[in-house]
Amino acid sequence: MALAFNLLQRGLFSKTGQCAASLLRLQSTQPAPAPQPVELLVPGEPDGPMMLTAHPGPQSDLLKAQLDEIQNTAALQFFCDYRKSIGNYLVDVDGNTMLDVFQQISSMPLGYNHPEIVDIFNDPETIACFANRPALGPLPPHNWVDLLKNTLLSVAPPGMTEVQTMLCGSTANENAFKACFIAYQTKKRGGAPPSQEELESVMYGKAPGAAQLSVLSFAGGFHGRTMGTLSASRSKAIHKADVPHFDWPMASFPKYKYPLDENVAYNQSQDINSLTQAEELMHHWATEKNMPVAIVILEPVQAEGGDNHCSNEFAKGLQQLSKKHGAAFFVDEVQTGGGPTGKMWAHEHWGLPYPPDVVSFSKKMLIGGYYYNKDLRPVEAYRIMNTWLGEPSKLLMLDKVIKVTKEKQLFEVVKASGSVLVQGMQDVSDKYPEKISNLRGKGTFLAYDCPNTRTRDSLVHWLRNNGIQTGGCGDHSVRMRPALIFQPHHAEIFLEAFEEGVKNLKVVG
């Protein structure tokens, strides 16, 4: 029977949100602090998970069979009741209530049904915004400039002042690629628009109009699933197989040993090897293949690829290399952006000497898009375009997210909850080093490794059946992606289940 369910049945979760269950754990290792009531950032949250059925439950199974008549359901986990979900708690159609530390693949900044978000629908102006989706390029709404200024620009990465909205992470990256390619070719022409020969040849998909340019990405990186971004994605073969690709270079990503402070020399050599390889590839693609690298793209943390981190020195070195070779330095913050590392943008941790040329976003920002260096703004109309180009209503919601983030100092909450998680998870890892290793991350953007894929999947499955919704990444890692309203007491609830899950976990071959 599920642990969290057991605990609830035994009344070990208090009604204030203060977690008695976690105290049990703390009591075993350290003196219990005096219990004190916790301010719930989302009023109405339950005291803890509550599992009523094995997972997925019968209602989910029934709906899955129906959906399978209509489309592939191989990735389906379960059906949710978003009407009943609240804050950090996701409720499924079988009435199971889970503490959600994955939050729709990291895309719900304030969790479910946050009152400030729900409240916007009481305003007729909001409804006009939701009911009339414009073609944003030619016909933006009256408040578009204000919306951009109050939301995306108010939290822009340091030094960046231009932004283009899009539909999702893939279209954000894909269009930012195009903007970089266009700028590269325009610069090569000394600022002139495409020549007649270029305009004619590109209609046949041929050079010189079809630019012979490439994107350098890193092993393990993930940048999207459209055919441009997919060509730069290097995380999982099944995403890519059978699809035509652009022949672009891939460099190795530094692979660190943890803990970092015990492996300094080894990790430095990883940085140097990757940077050296990146430069060799840039040289080779420019001189041998005649397809210069116009873009160097990386994630601050390779999320889909297994939560692989790189050092500040590596990022700085790569930016320097990009500048040297005339490539745009493109930071993909689709998964890291919006605060989960404790800063608005994860690349702020790097301390770069200059802003990146592109910072793309989606997920927690609720809308896809990218910030860009002014040199990347196209001159002509219709070069970066799409009917919808995103949706203004997403910025109405983002406005509330930013407001709540400031008012409730959510980045501080992220840091505090992250500290609790790190300490607790490290304790578990120390206790079961053969099962849990390489704990890493910043804020609540954390991950750890299991010995292999099957063992990892088994742990994720156990956690889900015991009231914790989490998600795998890479081959054998698990990633934490809670909302910004994930508080220390939620971390304690997680840790209780986590320790029990790891204790029960059998390493399988």
Add this chain to the structure above:
Amino acid sequence: MALAFNLLQRGLFSKTGQCAASLLRLQSTQPAPAPQPVELLVPGEPDGPMMLTAHPGPQSDLLKAQLDEIQNTAALQFFCDYRKSIGNYLVDVDGNTMLDVFQQISSMPLGYNHPEIVDIFNDPETIACFANRPALGPLPPHNWVDLLKNTLLSVAPPGMTEVQTMLCGSTANENAFKACFIAYQTKKRGGAPPSQEELESVMYGKAPGAAQLSVLSFAGGFHGRTMGTLSASRSKAIHKADVPHFDWPMASFPKYKYPLDENVAYNQSQDINSLTQAEELMHHWATEKNMPVAIVILEPVQAEGGDNHCSNEFAKGLQQLSKKHGAAFFVDEVQTGGGPTGKMWAHEHWGLPYPPDVVSFSKKMLIGGYYYNKDLRPVEAYRIMNTWLGEPSKLLMLDKVIKVTKEKQLFEVVKASGSVLVQGMQDVSDKYPEKISNLRGKGTFLAYDCPNTRTRDSLVHWLRNNGIQTGGCGDHSVRMRPALIFQPHHAEIFLEAFEEGVKNLKVVG
């Protein structure tokens, strides 16, 4: 001073929606019918356009200057006040009221602020749907199966039972391309999943995992702006220049002379030439270039490319060719789908012997996506995926669109209004054949040609300044894309301005 403004000032638009101004025109050529009150499909619409300023007005200019600090505004027309817009009438930030026959690039099926759409926001369940955007692949909402059945599947093209939702037209086509490529390779392997060699090579973007396959598209076609769909788009060079492309084949599209019944032999030879060329290209790409055509894609009407039509015989011949060569027959209904031709799907006019393999949609369907032949369903998880995969709230809105379309028999309205437009526009074309020619289309999905780009742009500009929001396409065409709630009396208002605009139009060099 603006014509429509003049007419309004003179009280020539009645308060019932019955258009006195149009009677003026009718009186000059035929006996006036007895005026009768018209049931307005969207209550609260004004009686006609009302222009207060030259266009764009000072408020739009001010906002444009501000937006230009943030992003490229070269495609911007003006800023809109969607709170005040209603039905067929678009209101801008300067208080100008325009009859909108373009409707956000054909993407508003019921016009602005339709009461049935606005009404959905009174339901708390709706708000939970808008406030909690799920990761649809793993975690769909409780009502997802019902939503799909009641909306997209209830209006599916004949013979099609599977559907995949996406974000927009580009991602719909891009992902459908991927599904076709995957199915092609899977079939080649006799149903087996990708081999180890394929999985390994694709991580480097190399064959055999990176499939050596191509897409055959037609000159003038437009299928999107992501790098896969852009490679198949052949409408305008500026969309494509400076971006890397896949080297895929392009066939000529039949170019008909109008009227069709006077040019039968010529037009048949156009069909034969294009089909012959398509087959030659398929043969060449398979045997000489070793990149077989896996997809043959076309639009029922090449919209962005200039509203170019093809005959039923051409479409049937192309489907036959695709079958013969083992390519998926892909009908891109992003702009034609949803009823503007008087049928739900424009390809229904063709009378194909078999359903297409793919029918993609977006715009008037409010969500991107594609219907597909069961053979195109991927077996493995995560091959067609995206965090959001569209948005359930769009189907809540689409549900209302379908309900209103049925209750008010909007396809009949489309046909009736289309007849009025065709008759009136043909009259104008007959009167000014040197200015307006090649009137073509079905339902209200109509277009006409001007002698050249500058003259076309001048007409579009005059119309906008006189209360009619319309849009160009191709080099020298203008397309009509009104909402489904565009009624015959709106057509009369349009025709009044159109005739005046054409009369005043100067053909420029």
